[in-house]
Amino acid sequence: MTHETVNPYQADPVDYLSRIASLFADYKQRALAFLQCTEGEHLVDVGCGAGDDLLYLASSSPFPLRLTGVDPERTSLAAARKRAEGLGGEITFLEGSFAGLPLESDVADVIRCDRVFQHLTDPMAALAEMMRVVKPGGRVVVVDVDWGSLVLDHPSPALTDRILSYICTSHVNGRAGRQLVGLFHQAGLQQVEAYSDSVCVTDWPVAVMIWALQDAVDRMVAEDRLSSHQASDWWLEAETHAEQSLFSGAMTGFVVRGCKQDGSPG
């Protein structure tokens, strides 16, 4: 059996990211408020994707901010630049990645990223790069989900747990969320504060889309971790469960803020 990718992010990253931003606007807005931006500050958003967060800030901030988005994906950057046209304010999108941010040292008042650490093999190096770019005394904020916290109500819980465990471990850094606070302390960030936020989904097709469930189950079948018969039974049960309004699922994210030591004596 050939395996065709049905991962909604890979199929259309710009559409996927915008749908998430709109579905989970509350979680996004709380995380942006936690940046505690003040007038005229320079904010850098690493892994900005299609720019949803910076565009939201540009259109909703009561005072001007200098906004810089960085992402390695040209398609997402092109969409971000197009969407920023006519918005006014100072907003720039740069191609780059944590391998070496295209910014001088000590230039940002606040640097952040949302749902990027889950993709990183070396999150400590990424945090060090954020700390290089932020000014002494500036804030570093990292937001990420923890794929180990994903729960789905389903009539076959044991098989569902196997699928969820596969989803978590098939991410490069699927437990990123729970590790952020420790990472901030190890990196020497000061005044570390954190909160967790959860999203609840009661619509099965939305759950399938945002958590790429079809892609995960297809890959398990392709890798002989699941028979096609088990997979089709699991889908059928899930759909019947949802049709009876019995489905819900949730996932937790972590939002962590720390300050780079300002190096001033005393």
Ligand SMILES: C[S@@+](CC[C@H](N)C(=O)[O-])C[C@H]1O[C@@H](n2cnc3c(N)ncnc32)[C@H](O)[C@@H]1O
């Ligand atoms: C799940 S998306 C989140 C996008 C955006 N932060 C948002 O909340 O809409 C992850 C983003 O991280 C970017 N990314 C992946 N690896 C990266 C890296 N090593 N450095 C910087 N960005 C990276 C991807 O191109 C993608 O746009």
